[in-house]
């Protein structure tokens with residue numbers, strides 16, 4: 068793309084038409100993103116270790132009642148939840164399409180002899196195996212999937228769980244998705260960072276589509292030397308509590324419970340909520 072393409076961009080953007088997510092699966096981007104996952108200076112990509120420790124303790128004691136369980140961690144990133152759950156006696160399978168995150172997760176599991184398997188794949192297409200007690204899809208990623216893709220994932224999760232198994236989601240609230248879409252355009256410059264190792268600008272615009280209840284963010288990464296432009300776009304689907312309830316009921320999870328967050332003693336992010344969905348027993 069050229070600078071002129073930014074000026075002539077479609078406005079407002081159509082949901083998902085210009086891309087569906089950040090390039091998590093790009094090897095170079097994923098290596099830079101891994102540093103963000105592991106940083107203890109902020110909560111981007113993954114939260115800090117002290118927060119994840121509390122989430123994992125809550126999952127272990129409250130959701131799993133301390134019983135050794137088989138856990139499917141979807142969009143597991145560098146395995147920060149799976150590693151901790153394995154240390155508490157659980158057996159985990161993590162799936163993520165970020166090559167650097169999966170390589171790190173797997174190496175940690177080998178180094179520390181953890182009962183974890185990590186798979187590099189797209190959760191929309193990956194086979195999930197069966198017999199899990201619990202499936203996780205954490206840290207807001209639920210909303211980036213188009214409705215037909217989230218339906219596909221929920222059908223596969225349902226088939227992967229044992230009868231009565233549980234699905235723990237941590238999606239965005241509808242209000243948070245709308246707020247994201249209503250943000251004004253902004254930009255920053257970087258001598259080299261997440262979006263590019265070379266000096267660059269990142270220009271961002273946002274759009275709220277009230278009819279489809281989606282927020283689309285476009286990132287235009289402008290190379291400072293040659294002014295070439297790379298665009299990434301991400302759309303998030305907003306759901307009300309009732310819509311989460313009926314979506315999950317439609318996919319075989321009739322019993323669901325909302326929580327303000329993943330642990331009562333962890334910092335609450337008002338943009339997110341936690342949902343525990345239980346599969347109908349056979």
Ligand SMILES: C[S@@+](CC[C@H](N)C(=O)[O-])C[C@H]1O[C@@H](n2cnc3c(N)ncnc32)[C@H](O)[C@@H]1O
Pocket residue numbers: 088091092112113114141142143144145147148162163164165168188189190191205206207208
């Ligand atoms: C916000 S991060 C959260 C990572 C991890 N759950 C955590 O909380 O530490 C979202 C993760 O979802 C992964 N992801 C997004 N879309 C995916 C897809 N279609 N298939 C597999 N992984 C995906 C990304 O690569 C990234 O690692």
